[in-house]
Amino acid sequence: MKQIIYSIFFIFSSVCFAQNTSLFEQGNALYNEGDYDQAILKYEAILNNGEHSAALYYNMANAHYKLNHIAPSIYYYEKALQLAPNDKDIKNNAAFAKNMTIDAIDSVPEVGLSRYLKNLSNTFSFDTWAKISIAFVLLFVLVFLSYYFAYSTAKKRLSFVASMAFLIIACLSLSLAFHKSNLDKKDRPAIVFVQESQVKSEPNLRSSEAFILHEGTKVQILDTVNNWKKIKLSDGKTGWIVKEDIKAL
Structure with a gap:
């Protein structure tokens, strides 16, 4: 069957x-x-x-x-x-x-350790970082067994140092895997699909206008309330937009 x-x-x-x-x-x-x-x-x-x-x-x-x-x-x-x-x-x-879009939005540059960590995490996908971590754990086990069964003091010292190095790399790779996973969860991009959309300061039509966006602008979705999406621009501005006006990636 x-x-x-x-x-x-x-x-x-x-x-x-x-x-x-x-x-x-x-x-x-x-x-x-x-x-x-x-x-x-x-x-x-x-x-x-x-x-x-x-x-x-x-x-x-x-x-x-x-x-x-x-x-x-x-x-x-x-x-x-x-x-x-x-x-x-x-x-x-x-x-x-x-280049066809109307909105000219500057990006807020990331600086310091957060920028370096983000760039490093984005080098590979979560799955790749996880596989790297597993590979170095296996190397740690193999080299540590070599240390355990070695008779020569020099071989023991070399095996111990190498096993600790592999363990540290494995832990770092695992940390980067989880950091990459967190970055992916926070990354919720969308594209404005209407010619012009009024972004409000609150999720209702009675609230004041925060700014206006035009077709093709990329935003990040932060939250959802009923028929509204809270969005963030690359320059840090936030506001609420009708969910029908954007299309999530």
């Missing part, structure tokens, strides 16, 4: 993969012909099938950019960068798309 289920699942997966590949190629052909609207429909069909990739988001962003769709192009470039953060082509095109 299990073999039948596995076979059905394999056949279904193969059919879906072939279908998505065909849709992707059709979308690319339409894009090359300049039919960007139809290309987007093909790419969206792939997303509706549950398929996600940096290449798919990148092509969707390019098609929206050609149509001067500011918010969708930035949104999908950001989605592509989440999957391929070091891709130069995605970074370059995302920079062009951001």
